[in-house]
Amino acid sequence: MNKKLISLITILIFSLVVLTGCGSSDTKGQQGASEDTIKIGFLGAKTGSHASYGIETLKGMQMAVEDINAAGGLLGKEVVIIEDDHGSKNSEASTVTDKLINNNKVVAIVGDPTTGLTKIAAPIAQQNQVVLLSAGAVGTGVVEIGDYIFRDTLLDALAAPAVTKYCAEELGWKKVALVTSINNDYSVGLSKIFKNALDKYGVEIVTEQQIKDGDTNFSAQVTNLASKEFDGIVFTGYYTEGGLFMKEVRKQGMDQVLVGGDGLLSPVLWEMGESAVEGSMVYTGFAPDPNTDNPKTKDFIEKYKANNDNKLPDMFSAQGYDAVMLIADAIKNSESADPKVFRDSLAQTKDWHGVTGTITIRENREPIKSPVYLLEVAPTADGSGREWKIKAAIPVTAE
Numbered sequence: 030m031n032k033k034l035i036s037l038i039t040i041l042i043f044s045l046v047v048l049t050g051c052g053s054s055d056t057k058g059q060q061g062a063s064e065d066t067i068k069i070g071f072l073g074a075k076t077g078s079h080a081s082y083g084i085e086t087l088k089g090m091q092m093a094v095e096d097i098n099a100a101g102g103l104l105g106k107e108v109v110i111i112e113d114d115h116g117s118k119n120s121e122a123s124t125v126t127d128k129l130i131n132n133n134k135v136v137a138i139v140g141d142p143t144t145g146l147t148k149i150a151a152p153i154a155q156q157n158q159v160v161l162l163s164a165g166a167v168g169t170g171v172v173e174i175g176d177y178i179f180r181d182t183l184l185d186a187l188a189a190p191a192v193t194k195y196c197a198e199e200l201g202w203k204k205v206a207l208v209t210s211i212n213n214d215y216s217v218g219l220s221k222i223f224k225n226a227l228d229k230y231g232v233e234i235v236t237e238q239q240i241k242d243g244d245t246n247f248s249a250q251v252t253n254l255a256s257k258e259f260d261g262i263v264f265t266g267y268y269t270e271g272g273l274f275m276k277e278v279r280k281q282g283m284d285q286v287l288v289g290g291d292g293l294l295s296p297v298l299w300e301m302g303e304s305a306v307e308g309s310m311v312y313t314g315f316a317p318d319p320n321t322d323n324p325k326t327k328d329f330i331e332k333y334k335a336n337n338d339n340k341l342p343d344m345f346s347a348q349g350y351d352a353v354m355l356i357a358d359a360i361k362n363s364e365s366a367d368p369k370v371f372r373d374s375l376a377q378t379k380d381w382h383g384v385t386g387t388i389t390i391r392e393n394r395e396p397i398k399s400p401v402y403l404l405e406v407a408p409t410a411d412g413s414g415r416e417w418k419i420k421a422a423i424p425v426t427a428e
Contacts, residue, residue, distance in 0.1 A: 077117025
């Protein structure tokens, strides 16, 4: 063996040692778990048309992390939230997700609160074997993306039929108008679920109207409603368009109220619709029920009020809190911050008690939660504004 060959072998061995060393310090399973911290990413909007969902989700996540760190942290480490803002833009969701995983090295992501953006981000998390838990996506086709994708929110597939049954049997609705935002995956999916439920409970759809997210003039669609007789409006879009749509309904002299999913769950609904949305109903997997006997829920409500000028938490803040706590318990129970390890623990969650109630994760990583709360927009007691009031707590059963 000559000197050149010996030198070449020496270089190759040295290179292999260096590369092996680099690989072990950047293993996916160790990302986000540095010596001092465990990083959890927030995926959501702090600006743009969906900001209300993201801001509330982030508030809940921050409260959870404060509680975890006050109790000594997780596996002896401080938990930190890495936050960004995709500005409610589909085009930015994948960029933010990639940054959270590959630049910030988070072990898990909570978000997005919407179905459409979750479905953009989830394939990236799945490919990188990072847990993604949405605290708001309620539409179809989310967990099917892969075995690292979870959610802790009440599913439309369970909630919408329960609410339809309530409207038919308790409110006596026999005919409805159905309004769908056709450039919104959540709305399109929810309309399909409502159609099946309305048919099941004998409620006729007298007209279907199409709108788009971002529209501000609904005079044509509402004019089409004016010639029909119906008991209520099933509106499957978001709060901004919902508020403006109802304003046009009142402008054209109709007195029906709307019912819809938690895409309408924001004070922006009455900021846009004002008195036109009073009586409108929205279903949600959480409500700040003053009569709750759950001590965790009571404690969460009081802490939220103390930090938010006495305002009450909504579904997004509560589910954001539970999402971080679910991930934290999975890490604690598996004694590992490696997503490939605590993912299994998260998937085995059963009868877990959070601030939003009791959660069991099924084999397909979908949650079972009950009841569904039906909220109604009503004037505040002093008449100075509007608020959500609990209209009904409807039991939900999984088929």
